[in-house]
Amino acid sequence: MSVPDEFDEPQILEDFVPYLAHRVGSLMDQNIAPYLKEENLSMEMWRVLFVLSHVGDHNLVALSKATSVKTSTLSRLVGRMADRGLVSRIRSDSDNRTVDVVILRAGQEIVDRLTPRALEIRDMAVQDFSEDELPVLKSYLRRMYRTLLNNAAKTPG
Amino acid sequence: MSVPDEFDEPQILEDFVPYLAHRVGSLMDQNIAPYLKEENLSMEMWRVLFVLSHVGDHNLVALSKATSVKTSTLSRLVGRMADRGLVSRIRSDSDNRTVDVVILRAGQEIVDRLTPRALEIRDMAVQDFSEDELPVLKSYLRRMYRTLLNNAAKTPG
DNA sequence: GTCAATTCGTTGAATGTGCAATAATTTTAT
DNA sequence: ATAAAATTATTGCACATTCAACGAATTGAC
Secondary structure: OOOOHHHOOOOHHHHOHHHHHHHHHHHHHHHHHHHHHHOOOOHHHHHHHHHHHHHOOEEHHHHHHHHOOOHHHHHHHHHHHHHOOOEEEEEOOOOOOOEEEEEOHHHHHHHHHHHHHHHHHHHHHOOOOOOOHHHHHHHHHHHHHHHHHHOOOOOOO | OOOOOOOOOOOOHHHOHHHHHHHHHHHHHHHHHHHHHHOOOOHHHHHHHHHHHHHOOEEHHHHHHHHOOOHHHHHHHHHHHHHOOOEEEEEOOOOOOOEEEEEOHHHHHHHHHHHHHHHHHHHHHOOOOOOOHHHHHHHHHHHHHHHHHHOOOOOOO
């Protein structure tokens, strides 16, 4: 076996934080998926609408960082959403390179319909956490995010 | 050099567990991405190899559950990996419908080269957790996963 | 034992994604 | 003031993904 001894444990996956984090995220996605389908919305569109609705307008680069969708993908994604009347592009006054994406009424209505479903799933996911534990869970996730942000490897040229 | 837990902004997003979980997973993915690129490996291929290497052979459905990749996608993905000599398909004796995917030498060598990088990133991500906190983080992630599994909505017919 | 229902894996067709290249604008250095 | 460098958004192109439909094999009800 060419695997170093340190990893040659039966439960390595169950102990590997990136794997544990990823499968939680995936399972949450799967739970929302049927509701998104009803609205003919992809997961990425939902993330875009959710972010726009709760945090406000973003240009493409900011939206990309907030949703983890590549800007080239986001450009076409926003185009499709604009065609459907969910969002609109507005060229910025201050910086003529940037395009602010704003949520439209139809987009907000989808958010309003889906948000209760998203909250149900969140509540389900954390139902086994006590009132003391829940804030700890959140703070741990925020802490890991910040550590990852601060120590992000620079993209290799 | 510990990182404070709380952001100043009182944003809804900062309190929404599915969002917090997703962005942590995405940032971890981004950190491994450059190393995967060196090996000409997609994130999904890496997950497949990692699971096969550490947990053993899987048929497609099991592999799909373990990696959160749809079986139709996985079918072609495994085909590409087989073309590159990373894995091999073996028709099961006991059940002639199923195909077991086994990792080959070339696949294992990639895992051996990448695993140290993955562990570095994991160590970086949890560097601000104390010896007491780390097991709690893992147990919370496992608990959420189990709860989500047990309460998963049935896929709508 | 038979037949319907289920499970597993694959594939056609439509759609989405990502890299690299590009144009337009802004910032930085001198 | 000017030119080089950086940033933003878009697009061509190649490739990956998904849904739905399918064939093959197995399971379950009777």
